[in-house]
Amino acid sequence: MSRISVRGFAVASATAVTTVGAVVGVASGSTLPANDNNDTAAAPDTTLLADIPTGQQAQVQTASLSQQADVQAAQADASAKKDAEAAARIQAAKDAKSKKDAAEAKLKKEREAKEAASRSEARSKISYTQQSSYSVSQIKAMAQSMMASDQFQCFSNIVEHESGWNYRATNPSSGAYGLVQAYPGSKMASAGADWQTNPATQIKWGLNYMENRYGSPCGAWSYWQTHHSY
Structure with a gap:
């Protein structure tokens, strides 16, 4: 204005x-009075x-407001674009991390499977002289010789709950059999035909089962503590 x-x-x-x-x-x-001071007035x-003019003032005001609105709109667009770019970067980082974690998990699973297969092959070569009976200490010694030392306690916990280290234990209700209570017991034949009388065969089968299904005896024990079965 x-x-x-x-x-x-x-x-x-x-x-x-x-x-x-x-x-x-x-x-x-x-008659108009003379103005003596006409020259000095x-x-x-x-x-x-x-x-x-009033009309032009309104036009100027409208143009000014329109220009301000354009500036504000441009600033808002720039801010929205900046926010969108930031959000895109964050999402890209999350996606990259998810892909990396998935790839690492896949590699870990493949590595564990190979290691389990290697251990299973090594265990299959272990043999013990067949006996008519075995003490708990003998059976535990067999188990310790077939697995990593940090896994034995987990394995022992499961066997203690399932059979009390009795390799002839039979569940009268389900028919589950042996140290690890395989159901049915005949599953253990994949580890040896002497599965009913040889605790070493039962241990081999039990370890293979725990590693293939839970990754390790400790993985199986972790599951057992929640579900009271494995």
């Missing part, structure tokens, strides 16, 4: 009033700012 000098406006208004009065006086036959203030 344009600014108008208040002083200039007052002088211009007074001049206009005087001029109107003079015109009225002449029209009525009155104060001239109207000509330092007024250029006025902008």
